[in-house]
Amino acid sequence: MTATEICESVETATAGLLIGDSNAMIEVRRQVAQVGPSDASVIVTGPSGSGKEMVARAIHAASSRASGAHISVNCGAIPRDLIESELFGHEKGSFTGAHAQHRGRFEEADGGTLFLDEIGDMPHDMQVKLLRVLEDRRVTRVGGRGAMPVDVRVVSATHRCLDTAIDEQKFREDLFYRLAVFPIELPGLAERREDVPQLVHHFLKAPGAKRTRVLFNSKALDRLAMHDWPGNVRELKNLVERACILHPGETIGAEQVDRLLMRRGKVAAAERAALWAATEPMPTPAPAMIEAEADMPKLSRDKPVALKTMMAEMERKWIEDALALSGGVVAEAARLLTLQRTTLIEKMRKYGIEAA
Ligand SMILES: Nc1ncnc2c1ncn2[C@@H]1O[C@H](COP(=O)(O)OP(=O)(O)OP(=O)(O)O)[C@@H](O)[C@H]1O
Ligand SMILES: [Mg+2]
Numbered sequence: 001m002t003a004t005e006i007c008e009s010v011e012t013a014t015a016g017l018l019i020g021d022s023n024a025m026i027e028v029r030r031q032v033a034q035v036g037p038s039d040a041s042v043i044v045t046g047p048s049g050s051g052k053e054m055v056a057r058a059i060h061a062a063s064s065r066a067s068g069a070h071i072s073v074n075c076g077a078i079p080r081d082l083i084e085s086e087l088f089g090h091e092k093g094s095f096t097g098a099h100a101q102h103r104g105r106f107e108e109a110d111g112g113t114l115f116l117d118e119i120g121d122m123p124h125d126m127q128v129k130l131l132r133v134l135e136d137r138r139v140t141r142v143g144g145r146g147a148m149p150v151d152v153r154v155v156s157a158t159h160r161c162l163d164t165a166i167d168e169q170k171f172r173e174d175l176f177y178r179l180a181v182f183p184i185e186l187p188g189l190a191e192r193r194e195d196v197p198q199l200v201h202h203f204l205k206a207p208g209a210k211r212t213r214v215l216f217n218s219k220a221l222d223r224l225a226m227h228d229w230p231g232n233v234r235e236l237k238n239l240v241e242r243a244c245i246l247h248p249g250e251t252i253g254a255e256q257v258d259r260l261l262m263r264r265g266k267v268a269a270a271e272r273a274a275l276w277a278a279t280e281p282m283p284t285p286a287p288a289m290i291e292a293e294a295d296m297p298k299l300s301r302d303k304p305v306a307l308k309t310m311m312a313e314m315e316r317k318w319i320e321d322a323l324a325l326s327g328g329v330v331a332e333a334a335r336l337l338t339l340q341r342t343t344l345i346e347k348m349r350k351y352g353i354e355a356a
Contacts, residue, residue: 018055018058019199022193022195024191024192028184031182035182039153040182041134041153041155041179041180041181042184043155043157043176044183045157046186047232048231048232048234049231049234050232051186052117053072055157056113056157057070059113060115060153068110069108069109070109070115071109071112071114071115072115073105073116074118077349079349080123084126085141087106088104088106088129089102089104089106089141090141090143093143094141095142098143104141106133106150107150109150109152112153113154113155114154114155119179120158120160120162130175131172134178137151138150190228193225196236197225203241212244212248212249213249214240214244214247214250220256223258224236242260312351315351316353319344319353328355330355
């Protein structure tokens, strides 16, 4: 096969994963097809919800490692003191709580691909260790004596600008160059609005959505293409899911799209309970939920708000309160927060909150 033929066949294999025929998406698919078959480290950058994890999966699918494992690690969701053992494993008794030997993610990904999501959140001391592993291609478990060879292709992703992190010396430049042999930049959905109809069509074909027989007419699609999509493809996917739950059997028009877009973030309590009941295996009955009408500071031109920090603080406080109320029972705290237990556990890890 010629190089062009290889690219074409790989492109066909990944086309089902990465939907969209905008120039930007065609270019992304071309890059995936080019880099996939090599073992080069790839870094995928792009705003939240733009499809970075999908690109990582497409790279794996396009590689000769496709039959091997694709292991995902969210570097921002693992407590600092557990990250080394999570990545490299540990030997029994190597620290308090290490009751058994544990294989790390590198070992699990041996012969396959390791996806390091939110690489920008990797603590500085771990960056040094990661760099060493990438250079030596060998890992040493925490408390282990010898280093084991691992054959892993690393794909990483970040929604942050790592240039700034490098300038501020929060991210090691040498590690960046190791990870970014081949960078792929994913634009936000607002920069490739042409993809909206195809994505809607794709999400409507998902088994759950298909059963609801929902359609979007052309005016609805026009309206969707005009939206700014701060939450990118994820926001669109969620909107389609909401449409399927709220309007089964209907053809969605422009007015319904307007309402679906307006509902973002201020869904009425009853409707939200219905949505939860339809999408999550919730312990019923659904609780009477508190409307999130918190005492919020007013935004003004001379007083910007640190939105991310504020939201994170609020999330942490609610989680801590729920755990206190539930006496540390995670399932009960999850019910109080109308979250899935696994989602709550992930958030607890992110904030380093212990259950008891
Ligand atoms: N081009 C695409 N084709 C089909 N589905 C897509 C595409 N891009 C994104 N999606 C879907 O949108 C959702 C969000 O994508 P993904 O998780 O890959 O985004 P992300 O950039 O990793 O987000 P985050 O920064 O929040 O981790 C997923 O459900 C994914 O399946
Ligand atoms: Mg992601």
